[in-house]
Amino acid sequence: MFLVFSKDKIQTYVVSVLTVVLLIFLANIDKNDVIQTSALEKNLPIYNVQTEEKKIAFTMNCAWNADDIDSILETLRANNVKITFFIVGEWADKYPEEVKKISKEGHEIGTHSNTHPHVNNLSAEKNLEEIKISVNKLEKLTNQKITLYRTPYGEYNDIVIETSRNNGYFPIQWNIDTLDYEGLNCEEMWNRIKGKLSNGSIILSHNGTEHTAESLDTIIKNIKKQGYDFVKVSDLIYKENYIINSNGTQILQDIE
Numbered sequence: 001m002f003l004v005f006s007k008d009k010i011q012t013y014v015v016s017v018l019t020v021v022l023l024i025f026l027a028n029i030d031k032n033d034v035i036q037t038s039a040l041e042k043n044l045p046i047y048n049v050q051t052e053e054k055k056i057a058f059t060m061n062c063a064w065n066a067d068d069i070d071s072i073l074e075t076l077r078a079n080n081v082k083i084t085f086f087i088v089g090e091w092a093d094k095y096p097e098e099v100k101k102i103s104k105e106g107h108e109i110g111t112h113s114n115t116h117p118h119v120n121n122l123s124a125e126k127n128l129e130e131i132k133i134s135v136n137k138l139e140k141l142t143n144q145k146i147t148l149y150r151t152p153y154g155e156y157n158d159i160v161i162e163t164s165r166n167n168g169y170f171p172i173q174w175n176i177d178t179l180d181y182e183g184l185n186c187e188e189m190w191n192r193i194k195g196k197l198s199n200g201s202i203i204l205s206h207n208g209t210e211h212t213a214e215s216l217d218t219i220i221k222n223i224k225k226q227g228y229d230f231v232k233v234s235d236l237i238y239k240e241n242y243i244i245n246s247n248g249t250q251i252l253q254d255i256e
Contacts, residue, residue, distance in 0.1 A: 043161035045151070045171035047248030049200035049236050055229045056201040057236045058083040058220075059174065061150065063116055064208030066095040071213040073105050079220045082106050084233040086150040086172075089114035089134030096141055103142035108232040110148030110172065111135050120155045127163040135169075148172050148233055172233055173248060174204035178219075181206050186215035190222055197226060200236065200249075 060072070062085055076083060085102050087109060092099045103109055113119065114134040119127055135146045149169040151160060156171065164171045176196045178189045189211070193203065205212055223230070241253045 042246075043156075043158045043165075044244050044246075044248045045156055045161060045173040046202070046237055046244060046250045047173045048175040048198075048202050048250070049238070050249050050251045051200040051236070053229075054199055054227050055231045055236060056197065056199075056203060056223065057233045058203045058223075058230055059086060059110075059150070059172070059205065059233060060084070060212075061086045061088075061112055061204070061206045062091050062098075062208070063088045063112060063152075064091075064206070066091075066098045066207070068207055068213035069095070069098045069101065072207055072216060073101060073107075075213070075216045075220070076107070077105060079217065079224075081220055081230045082108070082232055083230065084108040084110055084148065084172075086110045086112035086148070087134075087138060088112045088116050088152075089137045090116070092134070092137050092141060099138065099141045103144055108148070108234055109138050109142050109144050109146060110150060110233065111138060111146055111169075112150050113152050116152040118153065118155060119151050119160050120157050122159075124159050124163045127160055128167060131164060131167065131169060170233075170237060172202065172237075174202045175248070176201050176203045178203065178205045178212070180209045180212045180215075183210045185211050186218050189215055190219055193219065194222065194226070197223065197228065199228075202233065202236070 058081070060083060085107055087099060089111070111131055111134040113130045115130065117130065119130065122130070131149055138144070138146050147169060149164045150172050154173060161171050176193055178184065178192060180189060184192070207213070220230070237250055238252050242250050243253055244250050
């Protein structure tokens with residue numbers, strides 16, 4: 001049996017095939033656009049800040065013991081450096097005098113949650129509770145207004161970020177990790193820092209580790225030798241008219 005196609009039938013067939021191909025192509029474009037849009041809209045904390053000034057923020061999480069706080073404060077004082085401490089509420093319960101010392105020395109206080117939980121597993125209500133309870137404790141001890149929040153374990157999702165931002169707290173991450181909690185010595189920590197140091201960097205460290213207190217003086221001096229000034233996180237970040245790109249860099253928007 002032979003099929004006979006007229007010219008009109010062939011044209012109709014070709015048009016139909018091309019239409020199907022075009023629809024598939026457009027559908028794939030729309031799908032890609034959705035993926036890209038979703039990625040751009042992902043809520044991110046501030047990892048670092050875009051700035052022309054040679055300034056960085058050194059931060060320290062307080063969640064373990066307080067044996068080295070006096071030594072750390074002495075080193076910071078000797079180098080005329082102010083940093084930002086992110087303090088867990090339960091740590092403040094155990095060491096209220098240390099919290100007061102940190103504040104009296106002129107350092108900035110941020111919250112690091114109340115109980116140091118895995119916040120990605122919590123509802124928005126529980127996330128806010130972790131922030132609010134710790135903030136109340138820290139503000140009573142220091143008389144500082146707490147506006148910075150660092151999540152435990154560096155974990156976050158959209159609920160975590162939206163909850164903090166919607167309640168007036170800036171979620172702060174870092175772009176340089178000293179890995180001091182893994183027992184790195186001074187030379188090892190500096191080797192990690194020096195290759196990544198740039199304008200607007202935020203550096204993560206912890207008290208209560210094996211080598212942080214004894215390494216702090218050398219690290220500070222080495223950073224200063226690179227020409228950088230130390231500022232508190234709140235003096236580094238932009239408070240309004242900013243965006244955060246896909247790398248977590250906070251960028252000031254031009255307002256015409």
